[in-house]
Amino acid sequence: xxxxxxxxxxxxxxxxxxxxxxxxxxxxxxxxxxxxxxxxxxxxxxxxxxxxxxxxxxxxxxxxxxxxxxxxxxxxxxxxxxxxxxxxxxxxxxxxxxxxxxxxxxxxxxxxxxxxxxxxxxxxxxxxxxxxxxxxxxxxxxxxxxxxxxxxxxxxxxxxxxxxxxxxxxxxxxxxxxxxxxxxxxxxxxxxxxxxxxxxxxxxxxxxxxxxxxxxxxxxxxxxxxxxxxxxxxxxxxxxxxxxxxxxxxxxxxxxxxxxxxxxxxxxxxxxxxxxxxxxxxxxxxxxxxxxxxxxxxxxxxxxxxxxxxxxxxxxxxxxxxxxxxxxxxxxxxxxxxxxxxxxxxxxxxxxxxxxxxxxxxxxxxxxxxxxxxxxxxxxxxxxxxxxxxxxxxxxxxxxxxxxxxxxxxxxxxxxxxxxxxxxx
Ligand code: AMP
Ligand code: GLY
Numbered sequence: 275x276x277x278x279x280x281x282x283x284x285x286x287x288x289x290x291x292x293x294x295x296x297x298x299x300x301x302x303x304x305x306x307x308x309x310x311x312x313x314x315x316x317x318x319x320x321x322x323x324x325x326x327x328x329x330x331x332x333x334x335x336x337x338x339x340x341x342x343x344x345x346x347x348x349x350x351x352x353x354x355x356x357x358x359x360x361x362x363x364x365x366x367x368x369x370x371x372x373x374x375x376x377x378x379x380x381x382x383x384x385x386x387x388x389x390x391x392x393x394x395x396x397x398x399x400x401x402x403x404x405x406x407x408x409x410x411x412x413x414x415x416x417x418x419x420x421x422x423x424x425x426x427x428x429x430x431x432x433x434x435x436x437x438x439x440x441x442x443x444x445x446x447x448x449x450x451x452x453x454x455x456x457x458x459x460x461x462x463x464x465x466x467x468x469x470x471x472x473x474x475x476x477x478x479x480x481x482x483x484x485x486x487x488x489x490x491x492x493x494x495x496x497x498x499x500x501x502x503x504x505x506x507x508x509x510x511x512x513x514x515x516x517x518x519x520x521x522x523x524x525x526x527x528x529x530x531x532x533x534x535x536x537x538x539x540x541x542x543x544x545x546x547x548x549x550x551x552x553x554x555x556x557x558x559x560x561x562x563x564x565x566x567x568x569x570x571x572x573x574x575x576x577x578x579x580x581x582x583x584x585x586x587x588x589x590x591x592x593x594x595x596x597x598x599x600x601x602x603x604x605x606x607x608x609x610x611x612x613x614x615x616x617x618x619x620x621x622x623x624x625x626x627x628x629x630x631x632x633x634x635x636x637x638x639x640x641x642x643x644x645x646x647x648x649x650x651x652x653x654x655x656x657x658x659x660x661x662x663x664x665x666x667x668x669x670x671x672x673x674x675x676x677x678x679x680x681x682x683x684x685x686x687x688x689x690x691x692x693x694x695x696x697x698x699x
Pocket of ligand 2: 486500501559562563564565566
């Protein structure tokens with residue numbers, strides 16, 4: 275098979291690395307890819323926003339299956355475009371991708387199909403939003419309806435903060451049209467974890483659970499990022515909880531989407547808060563998480579290709595997935611200054627030495643090659659990922675590698691996996 279992966283981050287490096295292990299794969303292309311991906315796939319300089327360029331490339335190169343990493347091209351309708359030309363592609367179409375692209379769409383689906391989530395109200399008028407915020411008080415969560423690169427959700431402890439967040443979204447329009455509607459939501463307390471599943475719109479095939487670490491600094495302090503690290507599985511998610519999430523959250527969502535006339539297929543990703551009253555949905559995403567993919571995919575023992583094919587062909591109930599025992603941990607090494615502004619072009623050293631370690635992969639995110647050297651080219655630079663039987667062993671393996679990789683300004687969290695360690699004690 276000839277495969278095209280769309281994207282160029284750590285998630286896509288992980289997908290390409292796994293696909294490369296499949297005997298069914300003859301050639302992999304990745305658009306645009308990165309320095310790490312170029313060792314496994316032919317990178318093509320087409321951006322993820324250039325949907326026409328991507329579909330023309332897939333036609334010319336006779337691509338058998340395209341896999342979309344990020345949400346933006348899904349929300350823009352890449353799947354509709356490919357399918358319209360008779361090309362196979364993994365991911366939901368434009369209408370179904372609203373599950374992630376519109377928080378109002380997701381909330382309405384959850385209410386209609388009794389899926390546990392926080393109480394909320396939607397606003398289009400800033401004065402009404404202000405009155406409501408003042409009435410219900412804090413803590414409260416303010417959300418822009420649309421895609422805002424992970425920055426459109428503000429958890430507010432003070433009323434003033436909530437009003438400022440509302441103004442930023444509705445009046446200053448900091449996220450443009452993503453702020454056309456505002457969601458004011460009940461603040462949930464508890465631990466978070468993500469459960470992703472493959473789905474063909476009929477049945478689901480859940481993956482091992484995982485936990486991301488969004489704030490930039492140790493102890494969950496500082497501003498939110500795309501994700502500073504992850505581990506899988508999350509000990510919080512016992513087999514009973516996984517079953518509950520499958521039956522009460524993932525399946526009702528997939529079946530609800532179908533009865534509402536959407537043909538949803540690809541990944542359904544539930545971001546969950548484990549409250550005293552049980553797990554509640556914080557958000558749905560319509561793609562692999564980044565860095566969740568970096569820890570979930572290495573634990574997949576089965577070949578990924580037959581699963582992706584079964585999803586695309588609507589035959590998911592016919593396939594099974596086997597998972598490795600043990601844990602995977604990913605520690606993200608970021609550029610100095612990230613998630614604010616940062617410099618690019620810093621030479622990365624210590625990458626070659628890691629290749630002898632067979633329980634470790636350094637997944638590249640923002641990297642490039644300049645004058646035959648691997649250099650930084652983004653905020654999140656590397657996802658150093660290891661796996662082993664126990665969590666302490668995995669953490670030791672990963673952090674030893676992290677400490678031996680160097681670039682100017684590099685920073686990373688030193689407490690990835692600590693919450694899981696506490697639960698396991
Ligand atoms: P989202 O993009 O909706 O997952 O939100 C990003 C982060 O904001 C989540 O990972 C939570 O930490 C937090 N968050 C979102 N919604 C709520 C809520 N209703 N209560 C508390 N925290 C929330
Ligand atoms: N790591 C969070 C996300 O991919 O949305």
